[in-house]
């Protein structure tokens with residue numbers, strides 16, 4: 001019997017071998033995953049996690065790969081991709097309780113329902129596109145997720161990273177998140193229990209796998225909300241090199257500085273290693289100008305860190321996450 005056959009039989013979950021990860025991340029670089037699967041519900045996800053634990057196979061969870069640098073050598077073990085298949089979303093009458101994950105999934109409606117306090121509750125599974133969920137809310141004149149209209153990851157990736165932009169952050173709207181803990185038990189964390197910080201969350205600390213989040217949104221003026229989305233989209237298009245593969249900002253904002261400004265003032269804009277280039281449009285981005293390898297990008301990151309440290313005495317920390325066999 002094929003070693004992953006039980007997953008196929010029990011959950012109709014296909015496991016692929018030697019899946020190229022370059023096609024699952026926005027940098028479009030990176031070698032193969034030994035094994036790769038895309039579970040579509042919690043049972044299948046838990047099934048694969050349990051089987052991997054029993055076999056001693058390491059597991060890496062990914063969303064849309066928009067904040068990842070995958071090694072050219074790839075990733076040993078199983079890569080579990082939640083983008084796409086794990087993506088139900090809809091509205092609830094109220095914020096769901098800690099024990100209400102399954103019930104919430106079965107009670108979703110297409111139309112928003114406004115509760116007695118004037119809030120709408122948008123529940124989304126982890127693999128849904130953050131851009132699509134943000135636009136869905138805006139199209140219904142619900143405010144709160146406008147900041148995320150250009151963040152090209154999943155809902156799970158945004159919660160994990162506490163993604164934010166233009167003054168908005170995930171932590172302001174993520175009311176409750178359901179996740180599997182390190183022993184694959186279903187848990188829930190509400191508001192502050194999620195230990196959000198700058199690009200940080202509880203789920204990084206507890207090695208949690210995020211299943212779904214419920215956002216608290218506020219009905220607003222449709223024209224105002226849509227004009228905010230249009231304004232943020234225009235800002236992004238004007239300032240970011242969206243025409244090339246990238247991971248967005250490579251570095252976290254260092255206390256008291258802007259990474260992009262430090263890099264620009266170091267004279268590094270346009271500097272290239274192989275196919276990786278410090279963007280001419282936004283110095284905080286490294287873009288793949290075609291044919292870049294993960295090693296090119298990693299070497300360029302190291303060069304930038306060294307140069308900025310020498311010139312300004314500032315240590316840049318990466319926001320992009322290195323995964324795989326480095």
Ligand SMILES: Cc1cc2nc3c(=O)[nH]c(=O)nc-3n(C[C@H](O)[C@H](O)[C@H](O)COP(=O)(O)OP(=O)(O)OC[C@H]3O[C@@H](n4cnc5c(N)ncnc54)[C@H](O)[C@@H]3O)c2cc1C
Pocket residue numbers: 026060061062063064065066067068082126150151152153154155156157158159160161162163164165203208209210211240242246247248249321
């Ligand atoms: C052009 C561009 C612009 C960007 N702009 C912004 C921006 O404005 N603000 C911002 O914050 N980010 C931005 N990013 C970065 C990125 O989109 C975010 O960090 C995003 O939230 C990552 O989501 P993802 O699904 O792609 O996660 P991935 O990149 O696939 O994974 C990121 C991390 O999250 C973990 N993870 C993902 N899903 C789960 C899950 N369900 N459970 C547990 N762990 C999980 C992974 O293991 C990994 O450690 C940008 C990226 C690009 C390419």
